[in-house]
Amino acid sequence: MSNVHSLAAIHPTATIDASASVAPGVLIGYRATVEAHARVGPHAIIRPEATVHERAQVGLEAEIGARAVVGPESEVGTQARVREDAQLGAGVLVGKRATIGPGSRIGDGVTVATRAKIWDGVFIGAGATIAARAIIASEAVIGVNARIGRNALIGEGVRIGADAVVQKRETVNAHETNAGGTPRRLEPKGA
Numbered sequence: 001m002s003n004v005h006s007l008a009a010i011h012p013t014a015t016i017d018a019s020a021s022v023a024p025g026v027l028i029g030y031r032a033t034v035e036a037h038a039r040v041g042p043h044a045i046i047r048p049e050a051t052v053h054e055r056a057q058v059g060l061e062a063e064i065g066a067r068a069v070v071g072p073e074s075e076v077g078t079q080a081r082v083r084e085d086a087q088l089g090a091g092v093l094v095g096k097r098a099t100i101g102p103g104s105r106i107g108d109g110v111t112v113a114t115r116a117k118i119w120d121g122v123f124i125g126a127g128a129t130i131a132a133r134a135i136i137a138s139e140a141v142i143g144v145n146a147r148i149g150r151n152a153l154i155g156e157g158v159r160i161g162a163d164a165v166v167q168k169r170e171t172v173n174a175h176e177t178n179a180g181g182t183p184r185r186l187e188p189k190g191a
Helices: none
Strands: 176-178
Touching: none
Parallel strands: none
Antiparallel strands: none
C-alpha cells in the first residue's frame, strides 16, 4: 500500500489495491474496497462496505455511503455525497457538492452536475444528463439519454422518458410522466 498516505485512517478489514492512491485525512471503513488505480482525494470518507471500482476517483471531502458503489472510471467531485446503498455505473460524473440519495441507481455515462440533488430511490438511465442545481425527488425514473435542465424540479414518482428534455427551471409535478413532450398525469393502475 505504498500509494496510501500515512495520515489516512483505514479499517484493518478494508481492501485497498496496491495501485490505488489514498490521500491524507481519508477515512476508509469496515470491509470497504478501493480497487486498482482508483484515487481517493484528501479528507474523503468511504463508509463501511462501500466499493470504489477500478480507475474511479473520489474528490476532496467527498463521501461514499455504506454499501454504496462507485462504478469503474466514475468520478465523484469535491464535497459530493453518494449516500448509502446508491450505485453508480461506469463512467458516471457526479459534480461538486452534488448528492446522490440512498438506494438510487445511476446508469453508465450519466452526468450529475454541480449541486444537483438526487433524492432516495431514484433511477437514472444510461447517458442522461442532470444539469446544475436540478432536483430529482424520491422514486423518480429518468430515461436513457434524457436531459434535465438547470434548476429543474422533478417531483416524487415522476417518470421522464428516454431522450426527453426538461427545460431549465421547469417543474414536473409529482406522479406525472414526460415521454419527450408535455408532462401529463399518470392514471392509477386499473383506472
